[in-house]
Amino acid sequence: MRSYRKIVTVTVPARTGLVNITEEVERALAESKVQEGLCLVNPMHITASVFINDDEPGLHADYLRFFDALVPHAPVSAWRHNDTGEDNADAHVKRQLMGREVVVAITRGKLDFGTWERIFYGEWDGNRPKRILIKIVGE
Amino acid sequence: MRSYRKIVTVTVPARTGLVNITEEVERALAESKVQEGLCLVNPMHITASVFINDDEPGLHADYLRFFDALVPHAPVSAWRHNDTGEDNADAHVKRQLMGREVVVAITRGKLDFGTWERIFYGEWDGNRPKRILIKIVGE
Amino acid sequence: MRSYRKIVTVTVPARTGLVNITEEVERALAESKVQEGLCLVNPMHITASVFINDDEPGLHADYLRFFDALVPHAPVSAWRHNDTGEDNADAHVKRQLMGREVVVAITRGKLDFGTWERIFYGEWDGNRPKRILIKIVGE
Numbered sequence A, B, C: 001m002r003s004y005r006k007i008v009t010v011t012v013p014a015r016t017g018l019v020n021i022t023e024e025v026e027r028a029l030a031e032s033k034v035q036e037g038l039c040l041v042n043p044m045h046i047t048a049s050v051f052i053n054d055d056e057p058g059l060h061a062d063y064l065r066f067f068d069a070l071v072p073h074a075p076v077s078a079w080r081h082n083d084t085g086e087d088n089a090d091a092h093v094k095r096q097l098m099g100r101e102v103v104v105a106i107t108r109g110k111l112d113f114g115t116w117e118r119i120f121y122g123e124w125d126g127n128r129p130k131r132i133l134i135k136i137v138g139e
Helices: A022-032 A057-070 A080-084 A089-098 B022-032 B057-070 B080-084 B089-098 C022-032 C057-070 C080-084 C089-098
Strands: A002-011 A017-020 A037-043 A048-053 A102-107 A118-123 A129-138 B002-011 B017-020 B037-043 B048-053 B102-107 B118-123 B129-138 C002-011 C017-020 C037-043 C048-053 C102-107 C118-123 C129-138
Touching: A002 A022, A017 A057, A022 A037, A022 A118, A022 A129, A037 A048, A037 B129, A037 C102, A048 A089, A048 A102, A048 B089, A057 A089, A057 B080, A057 B089, A080 A089, A080 C057, A089 A118, A089 B089, A089 C048, A089 C057, A089 C089, A102 B037, A102 B129, A118 A129, A129 C037, A129 C102, B002 B022, B017 B057, B022 B037, B022 B118, B022 B129, B037 B048, B037 C129, B048 B089, B048 B102, B048 C089, B057 B089, B057 C080, B057 C089, B080 B089, B089 B118, B089 C089, B102 C037, B102 C129, B118 B129, C002 C022, C017 C057, C022 C037, C022 C118, C022 C129, C037 C048, C048 C089, C048 C102, C057 C089, C080 C089, C089 C118, C118 C129
Parallel strands: none
Antiparallel strands: A002 A129, A017 A118, A037 A102, A037 A129, A048 A118, B002 B129, B017 B118, B037 B102, B037 B129, B048 B118, C002 C129, C017 C118, C037 C102, C037 C129, C048 C118
């Protein structure tokens, strides 16, 4: 069995934003030399998501608007987590709804994807560097 | 390490619907001859989910009603993704809430499930064939 | 390849509640002797979640309040699943929104976590023992 680990760091210069990280994952997969196996991608932070969907700006605007309406950032005093001095309780909830991680099949050395599948980092509490873990296991 | 890949194609003859695919996954597992490992199941499409829950028609009606109320399909003009000519922005959101994929433990050649766990394909933008990827890794 | 399986049983003495199970997973990982691989953790029940987030009581109160408001338990007659005699339809929906499972990277014999990542069992229909499956694959 072969395993490979890589950290990618992303800084979103806003409270929320979505970043296509597919090429970073493909590069890690090439470096790993794994031909058959599984690829796990997750943020190492708990106010962020990794997810698979479409690279279409209108959809990304829909995601940000929908989740901000469903889980309002303000008033920050509405959330008990923010009694600790934080202002990011909403980000912890959004990350659960959008998901933490993706596991992707690796087949013949490639991410085994349908036509429109792309991997995104979803930031819900940005303006600072965040680490994304790529772990590849297979042979 | 042994790996096995299989594609199952499903057509839901409606916009939304839930399909029990447990037997297809069990068949793929038997074909793989893997005794211990992990089984990843995911749609290769970005307006569909794979999830694990109960095979009970009332619950399935609840899921479809709940997600259609929370993430309305109409008016389609409410979603920026639909400015591209699509009408399925809601389906991309529902897929995130319900989830993309499941990873199931394989123990002694079987899906390592509790009493009521079953695997479903969740269609949010149907009326056309969709592919489901089953990837099994283990030995 | 090495694999290891362990069941942990949890009883939440209330309808809903969140339990930190990180130490139980770390103990299973140490028992497995796996140094590099993947660790899957999931409930064997379909009204419960396993998820990764912060061990902060205010946040846990926010989660329980948010999901109870979004997916009301009562009136139980509002849900078709409850026509079967159950009263836990809301729990099946909450489990989907919060997620079923986590997959965690194993690196040098440890859970490969960021500073604040902890593993929780999320109970949405408690007052009875529930089983959590830990499956570790690697070498």
